[in-house]
Amino acid sequence: MSRKLRIVHCFRSPVGGIFRHVRDLADAQLAAGHEVGIVCDSSTGGEHEERLFAEIEPKLTLGVRRTAMQRHVGIGDIGAAWRAHRLVSELKPDILHGHGAKGGAYARLFGSLFRASRSRVARIYSPHGGSLHYDADTATGKIFFLAEGLLGRLTDQFLFVSDYERRSYEAKIGKPRAPARLVHNGLRAEEFKRVNDAPNAADFLYIGMMRDLKGPDLFIEALATASQTLGRKLSAVMVGDGDDKPGYEARARELADRIDVAFRPAMPAREAFRLGRIMVVPSRAEAMPYIVLEALAAGRPMIASAVGGIPEVFGTDSPVLVTPDIDAIAGHMVTAIGDVAAYRAKMPPQKELKARFSAAVMARSIESAYLETLKRIS
16 A cells, blocks of 8 residues: 555445445555544434444444435535534544535535645545536526536546446536546445345345335336236335335235335345345436345346446346336236246346456555556645
8 A cells, every 4th residue: 555545435325325335445545554434424324324333343444424414405415514624524534435425515515625735635435426426407406417417526436336326427527628538336255146036926026215206106007917917926025215115015015915025124134035035126216236246246137227327237238127117027027937947047147247346356446546646636
């Protein structure tokens, strides 16, 4: 290691793929001898996330600092930003890496304030989808993209997790002013071990946040449609948490004569994989979802939306890709459940996945980007 860095990861919600990404990066950066800390929201996450914090916090040399950060833009952001700025400034970072829309905004604004006081902190931004999910033709989208364009002037390095994300940024905001690098999410070596079905596994499995963007409503309606096509009741397990979960539970109860759906709280992915024979990722929008990589590494057959960076994993012509539409998903469900072994054979080869989506490769590429950025701004 040529230089010991003080690295602070700033993001809003400690759930899902962003939190997974940061934990993997932190582990690799600590192993490389750097000092690492986290600043994030204190008002989101449940028991599962608290267990994850309990695992990583003792290892973080700069610790975990949490303060309330609201999801939507509003007057409360003023107080939240002030508190977060104070926490970050106490850590005196060399690298301030913002993840997602809000974490990225905070990191670049705070980093610019530090630069004004002659601190040579590098302002790194990973969108992880974030504001790029908005439609460019809506008023909200136009406001967010204007803000992203202004913040782009305060960015020293962009790190995109998929080529789709990079192309979306260029289409909606413009070509990045700062250097940009594509670094796919990666998995640890031990994750490439097959997970077998539980004896009582359901027909289908959904794992993810309980919000419409991730498509749990599409999953439920498609399951009911597939059940009607097959003339028998299909079963499913839905794993995850979120404010919209009660509505999905209510809809599943309304369709109880056609489908049997069990809801479970968030849990480690490899535990959840055993609960259903076929995984379904019905997202309306994504960047590069970890759950897709994790499931494939575990040898799980999958139906996945052809959105975001997902086609980069399977290949654009893969027969397992589907539009995020009820009838299309239901059709794939009927096909997959008809011959699970044949459907499993359509998944990408394990050797190819290991070569392309390695956590070690991801961490080395990001460290290289950090060092190049510091050299450029010094």
